[in-house]
Amino acid sequence: MLSGFPALSGLDLEIAQREVALLRGPNGAGKSTVLRLCAGLVPLESGTASVLGHDVEGDVVSVRRKVGILGHQTNLYEDLTVADNLKFWSSAARAPKVDLASVMDRVGLERRLGDVRVGSLSAGQRRRTAMAVLVARRPRLWLLDEPHAGLDQAGRDLLDGLVAEAVQVGVTVVMASHDHDRALAIATCVVDLAGGMNLAQVKSPESPTHASSTPGNPTGVDTAQPSSGPSSGPSTGPVPRRAPASSPVERSR
Amino acid sequence: MLTDARLVAGKDLRLEFRSRVTTTQVLPFVVAIVLLFGFAFEPDADLLVEVTPGLFWMTVLFASMLSIQRSFGIESADGVRDGLRLSGMNPSGIFLGKAAAVFVQLIAVEVVLGFTVTILYGAPIDGLGVLIVTALAATAALAGAGTMFGVLAAGLHGRETLLPLLFLPAVAPVLIAASQAHGLALAGDSGSGLRWSALLALFAVVYVSFGALAFGPLLEES
Numbered sequence: 001m002l003s004g005f006p007a008l009s010g011l012d013l014e015i016a017q018r019e020v021a022l023l024r025g026p027n028g029a030g031k032s033t034v035l036r037l038c039a040g041l042v043p044l045e046s047g048t049a050s051v052l053g054h055d056v057e058g059d060v061v062s063v064r065r066k067v068g069i070l071g072h073q074t075n076l077y078e079d080l081t082v083a084d085n086l087k088f089w090s091s092a093a094r095a096p097k098v099d100l101a102s103v104m105d106r107v108g109l110e111r112r113l114g115d116v117r118v119g120s121l122s123a124g125q126r127r128r129t130a131m132a133v134l135v136a137r138r139p140r141l142w143l144l145d146e147p148h149a150g151l152d153q154a155g156r157d158l159l160d161g162l163v164a165e166a167v168q169v170g171v172t173v174v175m176a177s178h179d180h181d182r183a184l185a186i187a188t189c190v191v192d193l194a195g196g197m198n199l200a201q202v203k204s205p206e207s208p209t210h211a212s213s214t215p216g217n218p219t220g221v222d223t224a225q226p227s228s229g230p231s232s233g234p235s236t237g238p239v240p241r242r243a244p245a246s247s248p249v250e251r252s253r
Numbered sequence: 254m255l256t257d258a259r260l261v262a263g264k265d266l267r268l269e270f271r272s273r274v275t276t277t278q279v280l281p282f283v284v285a286i287v288l289l290f291g292f293a294f295e296p297d298a299d300l301l302v303e304v305t306p307g308l309f310w311m312t313v314l315f316a317s318m319l320s321i322q323r324s325f326g327i328e329s330a331d332g333v334r335d336g337l338r339l340s341g342m343n344p345s346g347i348f349l350g351k352a353a354a355v356f357v358q359l360i361a362v363e364v365v366l367g368f369t370v371t372i373l374y375g376a377p378i379d380g381l382g383v384l385i386v387t388a389l390a391a392t393a394a395l396a397g398a399g400t401m402f403g404v405l406a407a408g409l410h411g412r413e414t415l416l417p418l419l420f421l422p423a424v425a426p427v428l429i430a431a432s433q434a435h436g437l438a439l440a441g442d443s444g445s446g447l448r449w450s451a452l453l454a455l456f457a458v459v460y461v462s463f464g465a466l467a468f469g470p471l472l473e474e475s
Contacts, residue, residue, distance in 0.1 A: 062341075065340075073335070076336075077333060
C-alpha cells in the first residue's frame, strides 16, 4: 500500500536464479514497487514474498544484505569522496574487502576521481560511482530501476557487460526499464505489468545464451488480491508461466 | 552492533571533516550567541557571570539542534536513507554511531564555548572535574535524545521545524540539571554538583537505551 493505494495487487511472479528479468509497463504499473518490495523497502500488506530463499517480511535483514539497488537515486553521500563511499557501503554490507582501484577501473571511473567529492562529479560519473558501489557490495540479487538512464553510450554498454558478468557468477537481475530495445537485449525473461499486477511473464525472444537460468533460490512475489480496488482482476496473464526452479517458493493467499 | 556503530560514527565524522559544517557554521553560530547575550547584559557584568551556566547550556542546546539536523540531513539526500536500510546494518548500531558522532562534535563546540565565555564574560573556571563530568553526561543525553528525535523528524514533512518541537521539551530536564551542576561547580560546591551530574548520567543512559531500541522502527516507519 502506498498512501492508502494498493500499489501491487494480485501480482504472481517467480524469477529463477541467474535470470535477467525485465519488468515492463507504463508509468504507475508498479515496476519500481516490485523492485522495492524485493529489497524489503516497502511493506507487504498481504500475500507472500520470498527473495533468495528468505521471507521478505520475516527475515528482511538477510534479504537486504544480499540485495543491491541501482535506482533513480544514487544512494551516495555527496560530501564524501568516491573512495569513501565505496569503502563505507561495501563495509556496511559486510562485503569481502575489494580493491577499490580495480572496481573503479571496471566501471570506467578514472582513478584520480577516487579522492573527489561525489557532489563535484557529473551526473554520469555519479551513476558510475553508484554502479561501482553495486559491484563492490557483491549482492546476489541486482535490482535495477531504469539502469540505463543518465548514462552515455559507453556507460550503457558497460552496464550491460556488468550484468552479463554478474549473471555468470550466479547473480539474479530484475530490472525495470522503458529503454526496451537495450533492456530486451540482455533480458532472459520479460514481465509485463499494468495496474500493479503482472499481465504476462515470458521468455525473452532475444534471450542471450550465456544467461540460462539454473536452479537455486528463486525470487517470488505473490500479493493477495484485495476484494476491491483499482487493480483487482486476474492474477495471471494469457501466456503460461515458466515452471518454477527448485527450492520452490511457498505461496499462500 | 559495535562494528556498525564504529563504521557509522567514522563515516559521519569523515563527512564533517570533509564538509566542515561544524567549524564554519556551528562554531560561528555559538560565538555569535555568546556575543549577543554579552551585548544584552553588558550593563550588568555580575549578572552575566551569574547566568553563565544557563546561557552556556542554552547555547549548547541550540548547537545540538544544528548538529542533529545536519546529521539527518545528510541521510535524506539522494536516497541515502534507503541505502542505510538496505545495508543490513544493525539499527541500534546505526543509532549509536550517529549519536557518537554528534557527541564528539558537541564536545568540540563546548570546549570552544567554554573558552569564549571565560574570555568574554570573565566567568571563573572552578570545579573543573565536575564541569567535565557534567559536560560528558549532558552531551551524551543530548546526543542520545537528539538522534532519536532526529530520525523521527527526518522522515516527516516540516522536519526543520518539527525537530525543535519534539527535542526541546524532551531535553528540558537535561538543561536544568546541567545548568545546576555547572552553577554549583563554579560556586565551589562540587558535592552538590556531582549529584546533578549523576542525574544527568541517568538521563543519558535512559535516552541512549531507549534510542537504541526505538531507532530501528523509527527508521523503517517514519
